[in-house]
Amino acid sequence: MKWLVFALRNVLRNRRRSLTALLITAIGTAAVLVGGGFALFTYDSLREVSARDSGHVVVGARDFFTGDEDVPMQNGLGGAAALQAELAALPGVRAVLPRIEFSGLISNGDKSAVFVGRGVVAQTDFRVRGVQTGFVAGEPFDAGASLPEIAIGKDLARIMKANVGSGLTLLSTTTEGNLNAVDVVVRGIVSVGVPEIDRRLVIADIGAVQKLLLTDKVSTLSLYLSDMEQSDAVAGSLAATHPQIAVRTWLDLASFYQAVRALYNRIFGMLGGIILVIVLFAMVNTLGMAVAERTREIGTLRAIGTRPDEIVRNFVLEAAVIGGGGALAGMAIAGAVTIALLFAGIQMPPPPGRSTGYPLLVNFSAVLYAATGAAVIAASALAAWWVSAKAARRPITEALAHV
Amino acid sequence: MSSPALRLYDVKKSYRNGAEPVHALRGVSLEIAPGEMVALTGPSGSGKSTVLNVCGLLDAPDSGQREMGGEPLDARPEAELTRLRREKIGFVFQGFNLVPVMTASDNIEYPLLLLGTPAAERRRRVDDALERVGLAGLGGRLPDQLSGGQRQRVAIARALVKSPALVIADEPTGNLDSATAAQIVELLHQLTHERGAAAVVATHDDRMTRYCDRVVRLADGLLA
Ligand SMILES: Nc1ncnc2c1ncn2[C@@H]1O[C@H](COP(=O)(O)OP(=O)(O)OP(=O)(O)O)[C@@H](O)[C@H]1O
Ligand SMILES: [Mg+2]
Numbered sequence: 004m005k006w007l008v009f010a011l012r013n014v015l016r017n018r019r020r021s022l023t024a025l026l027i028t029a030i031g032t033a034a035v036l037v038g039g040g041f042a043l044f045t046y047d048s049l050r051e052v053s054a055r056d057s058g059h060v061v062v063g064a065r066d067f068f069t070g071d072e073d074v075p076m077q078n079g080l081g082g083a084a085a086l087q088a089e090l091a092a093l094p095g096v097r098a099v100l101p102r103i104e105f106s107g108l109i110s111n112g113d114k115s116a117v118f119v120g121r122g123v124v125a126q127t128d129f130r131v132r133g134v135q136t137g138f139v140a141g142e143p144f145d146a147g148a149s150l151p152e153i154a155i156g157k158d159l160a161r162i163m164k165a166n167v168g169s170g171l172t173l174l175s176t177t178t179e180g181n182l183n184a185v186d187v188v189v190r191g192i193v194s195v196g197v198p199e200i201d202r203r204l205v206i207a208d209i210g211a212v213q214k215l216l217l218t219d220k221v222s223t224l225s226l227y228l229s230d231m232e233q234s235d236a237v238a239g240s241l242a243a244t245h246p247q248i249a250v251r252t253w254l255d256l257a258s259f260y261q262a263v264r265a266l267y268n269r270i271f272g273m274l275g276g277i278i279l280v281i282v283l284f285a286m287v288n289t290l291g292m293a294v295a296e297r298t299r300e301i302g303t304l305r306a307i308g309t310r311p312d313e314i315v316r317n318f319v320l321e322a323a324v325i326g327g328g329g330a331l332a333g334m335a336i337a338g339a340v341t342i343a344l345l346f347a348g349i350q351m352p353p354p355p356g357r358s359t360g361y362p363l364l365v366n367f368s369a370v371l372y373a374a375t376g377a378a379v380i381a382a383s384a385l386a387a388w389w390v391s392a393k394a395a396r397r398p399i400t401e402a403l404a405h406v
Numbered sequence: 407m408s409s410p411a412l413r414l415y416d417v418k419k420s421y422r423n424g425a426e427p428v429h430a431l432r433g434v435s436l437e438i439a440p441g442e443m444v445a446l447t448g449p450s451g452s453g454k455s456t457v458l459n460v461c462g463l464l465d466a467p468d469s470g471q472r473e474m475g476g477e478p479l480d481a482r483p484e485a486e487l488t489r490l491r492r493e494k495i496g497f498v499f500q501g502f503n504l505v506p507v508m509t510a511s512d513n514i515e516y517p518l519l520l521l522g523t524p525a526a527e528r529r530r531r532v533d534d535a536l537e538r539v540g541l542a543g544l545g546g547r548l549p550d551q552l553s554g555g556q557r558q559r560v561a562i563a564r565a566l567v568k569s570p571a572l573v574i575a576d577e578p579t580g581n582l583d584s585a586t587a588a589q590i591v592e593l594l595h596q597l598t599h600e601r602g603a604a605a606v607v608a609t610h611d612d613r614m615t616r617y618c619d620r621v622v623r624l625a626d627g628l629l630a
């Protein structure tokens with residue numbers, strides 16, 4: 004306690020110099036926290052989107068995720084209805100949704116285009132995924148309609164000159180290798196915010212798709228859990244109890260999320276590293292001057308029996324006071340920015356490959372705050388050790404003679 | 407018979423000042439009994455400070471032997487010498503050398519902090535020391551709120567608060583006017599005697615030598 008008081012008084016000895024170092028530390032800390040908080044916000048949003056899209060745990064036939072198919076649905080999952088009922092009964096499972104991935108040509112009679120389709124259980128799928136599939140026109144279709152109904156991507160709708168109510172034809176290869184066609188009605192137009200997907204997306208009722216492909220299999224069953232954090236546990240126990248099927252978690256399938264995360268981790272990690280180095284240099288500068296000015300004092304304290312490590316410890320404590328003060332100030336700044344952004348409503352431009360922007364928000368993470376604070380204080384302490392270790396071991400008579 | 411508080415035997419020390427070595431001490435032998443106060447006099451450059459640095463374990467001699475309380479000191483590691491200074495030696499400097507951010511009390515308390523003395527005991531001894539040097543009530547002042555004489559009183563209290571076996575004082579009155587110097591001399595003499603501390607005091611000051619048990623004269627790195 005005494006030592007901390009002495010450290011504080013020494014810090015106040017040269018206020019302007021200490022304040023400069025403190026400000027640099029504060030701004031650096033705030034930059035790391037805001038940048039890191041933005042990355043965390045992005046991760047959270049993407050996690051959410053990825054998991055909602057794929058389901059928290061996805062099961063398919065053994066080769067579904069790894070193998071190539073010679074004919075459609077070769078790696079489809081048979082007996083899906085029984086498995087679906089079994090999985091739905093598992094604790095913590097909120098919903099199990101069968102899906103079919105298929106592709107083919109879509110035509111309006113005058114021209115045709117490639118589509119990538121998804122067969123889903125109408126209504127349930129839209130409900131479980133919620134806002135995820137954004138309808139720009141029309142509404143979720145129903146399975147019971149007389150003609151099969153579909154939703155299509157907004158760019159595909161433009162290409163097909165289709166509106167809600169337009170009639171189109173889907174052509175696809177059946178499981179037996181023949182071409183088959185089905186007339187459909189556009190009931191909704193959707194956008195997922197990725198132009199590449201909006202140009203090709205067709206969402207159809209799974210029963211209609213099975214008829215088109217001449218199959219009773221499905222591609223996958225998507226499990227939605229009440230707690231996303233249980234994904235690994237559920238996937239692990241499923242893999243153990245059902246060796247005949249392949250099990251994946253949302254994370255395994257979220258390649259975009261993983262790519263963004265890897266990129267941001269590197270960018271913000273590097274930013275953090277640079278800022279730490281700047282803090283280190285600011286501290287080296289500030290404490291280096293203090294050590295030089297106090298050479299005679301160091302000599303005096305050494306003469307009356309202070310050990311070199313105790314001298315160093317006192318400077319480390321001073322650095323920790325400045326670094327800790329700066330870190331706290333930085334946290335306050337970052338907290339203020341986090342709150343201000345909640346009210347500012349700033350939109351970020353669409354990321355590459357996307358057509359919609361997203362709100363600029365910053366997550367608060369206690370772990371990030373604690374880790375950054377610790378890193379900043381550690382860097383300060385390191386700087387203090389660096390500049391004082393040599394001075395503390397300098398011959399005492401020399402230090403005492405210093406003017 | 408008790409062993410001397412400090413003993414130097416044939417101590418030599420030279421400095422390398424450019425090409426020519428300066429022989430600061432050319433074979434100094436000196437014994438100081440416990441509780442004895444020795445004045446070290448001699449012209450400027452005669453080697454007084456060098457002797458004190460060797461006595462105070464601040465500097466190592468090139469050759470010769472040192473003993474403290476009968477224990478040989480040379481070839482001891484630096485950590486050991488630091489421990490001895492911490493426990494057994496008090497210093498009074500010409501320029502006071504108080505820590506500016508510490509109050510008078512804090513400065514006096516510092517050696518006790520190093521020794522790990524319990525807080526209550528520290529407070530008692532600091533208050534006692536303040537009173538002994540005539541600064542009762544001024545413990546809360548910072549050094550720059552004190553006069554030169556008062557600062558040197560604080561320094562004397564700092565040197566003696568741990569009841570050291572040996573006090574080293576290099577021209578303790580060098581920065582003081584003569585009236586103040588006289589008081590400081592008397593104080594140093596009185597307190598070292600009271601506590602049974604041996605003292606070596608380098609000085610030009612006749613008043614100082616008058617208070618000392620013995621006067622040793624240095625000339626050109628040799629005892630006269
Ligand atoms: N660090 C040093 N480097 C080189 N020479 C030194 C050093 N310290 C002392 N000397 C030399 O050693 C000799 C003795 O110096 P010392 O300081 O012991 O004398 P002193 O008696 O204390 O003098 P003063 O009365 O001026 O304080 C002098 O010639 C001095 O120049
Ligand atoms: Mg001298």
